[in-house]
Amino acid sequence: MADTADDASALAAGVASGDRRALGRAITLVESDRAEDSPRAEALLAALWPRTGGSRRVGVTGPPGAGKSTLIDALGRNLVARGESVAVLAIDPSSPLGGGSILGDKTRMGRLGAEARSFIRPTPARGASGGVGSHTAEALLLCEAAGYTVVVIETLGTGQGEHAVAGLVDSLVLLVNPGAGDELQGMKRGAIELADVVVVNKADGEQRVLAERAVSELTSALGLFARATGEGAPAVLAVSAAEERGLDELWAAVEASLAAARASGAFERRRAQANERTLADAIERLLRSELSAPAWAVERQRLESEVRAGRLSTREAARRVVALARRGA
Numbered sequence: 259m260a261d262t263a264d265d266a267s268a269l270a271a272g273v274a275s276g277d278r279r280a281l282g283r284a285i286t287l288v289e290s291d292r293a294e295d296s297p298r299a300e301a302l303l304a305a306l307w308p309r310t311g312g313s314r315r316v317g318v319t320g321p322p323g324a325g326k327s328t329l330i331d332a333l334g335r336n337l338v339a340r341g342e343s344v345a346v347l348a349i350d351p352s353s354p355l356g357g358g359s360i361l362g363d364k365t366r367m368g369r370l371g372a373e374a375r376s377f378i379r380p381t382p383a384r385g386a387s388g389g390v391g392s393h394t395a396e397a398l399l400l401c402e403a404a405g406y407t408v409v410v411i412e413t414l415g416t417g418q419g420e421h422a423v424a425g426l427v428d429s430l431v432l433l434v435n436p437g438a439g440d441e442l443q444g445m446k447r448g449a450i451e452l453a454d455v456v457v458v459n460k461a462d463g464e465q466r467v468l469a470e471r472a473v474s475e476l477t478s479a480l481g482l483f484a485r486a487t488g489e490g491a492p493a494v495l496a497v498s499a500a501e502e503r504g505l506d507e508l509w510a511a512v513e514a515s516l517a518a519a520r521a522s523g524a525f526e527r528r529r530a531q532a533n534e535r536t537l538a539d540a541i542e543r544l545l546r547s548e549l550s551a552p553a554w555a556v557e558r559q560r561l562e563s564e565v566r567a568g569r570l571s572t573r574e575a576a577r578r579v580v581a582l583a584r585r586g587a
């Protein structure tokens with residue numbers, strides 16, 4: 259137990275001092291689903307808890323290839339140049355469990371990754387909710403404890419993923435393609451309703467005119483929609499991540515959405531909901547890892563073969579596994 263505490267407090271000190279490698283290791287630890295890692299992860303989070311909460315948490319979502327990573331790379335460098343420090347958690351559906359690196363090349367964020375005041379981490383998609391779960395929330399908290407003033411979460415807009423990330427961040431940026439105006443009819447309402455800022459990317463070259471038309475179409479459609487629901491309409495703007503245009507305006511829109519949320523109390527409510535959601539997910543995760551602990555693997559396998567043989571119902575087998583875990587607690 260003393261080892262667990264020593265180890266965790268050394269890691270916590272590394273994270274608190276802004277050591278990127280320590281932060282990388284700390285994130286690997288909280289992402290672990292191995293029951294034996296849980297006490298250290300818990301001690302680590304407890305030690306760093308008082309240092310969390312201070313960043314602006316921004317989600318960037320959108321369809322595959324919309325330019326999310328390119329945009330974060332450009333926006334992140336823009337923010338670093340203004341004195342911010344930027345951590346990026348990129349939810350990566352292809353990343354293996356326990357993987358992840360602090361290098362940005364794999365994620366198209368190499369230039370941001372080369373900045374001293376940045377941290378980029380592909381994080382494995384896991385469980386339901388488009389891969390966003392309590393492990394993402396805990397990774398975000400660790401980035402805050404390391405002193406990052408802005409934490410960006412990149413996630414593919416898959417429906418579920420957007421909901422989960424919207425529930426975790428203070429402001430959600432939805433990135434769409436220049437043709438989004440034409441797709442408006444068929445566009446899934448879900449994502450666009452969750453967005454605080456809608457960004458039409460790739461407003462460059464031949465697509466610039468198309469992108470600008472999309473901005474005006476989206477602005478009027480979202481304006482109508484907002485009037486119907488009585489809520490504020492999200493800002494809509496065109497950017498070119500590749501040519502790094504529109505980034506100041508984009509960040510101003512994010513800051514404006516945060517200021518409005520703070521003034522209305524929505525900011526606090528959203529953070530409270532994020533905590534509730536993270537807690538619920540953490541409880542489920544812990545239960546799942548307890549249930550898969552090696553201690554009852556043998557008994558579990560026995561119950562599984564009983565089910566296969568038709569001697570036991572799945573329901574009864576499940577109850578017995580849970581009862582075993584309970585006795586072990």
Ligand SMILES: Nc1nc2c(ncn2[C@@H]2O[C@H](COP(=O)(O)OP(=O)(O)OP(=O)(O)O)[C@@H](O)[C@H]2O)c(=O)[nH]1
Nearest residue numbers: 321322323324325326327328366459460498499500
């Ligand atoms: N013309 C133009 N191309 C862009 C722009 N932003 C990104 N791209 C290109 O779009 C492609 C996809 O960019 P990414 O940044 O990887 O897009 P993504 O949304 O992160 O993609 P996934 O993470 O795979 O869903 C790349 O070929 C980029 O070079 C832009 O502003 N203008």
Ligand SMILES: [Mg+2]
Nearest residue numbers: 326327365412
């Ligand atoms: Mg990407």
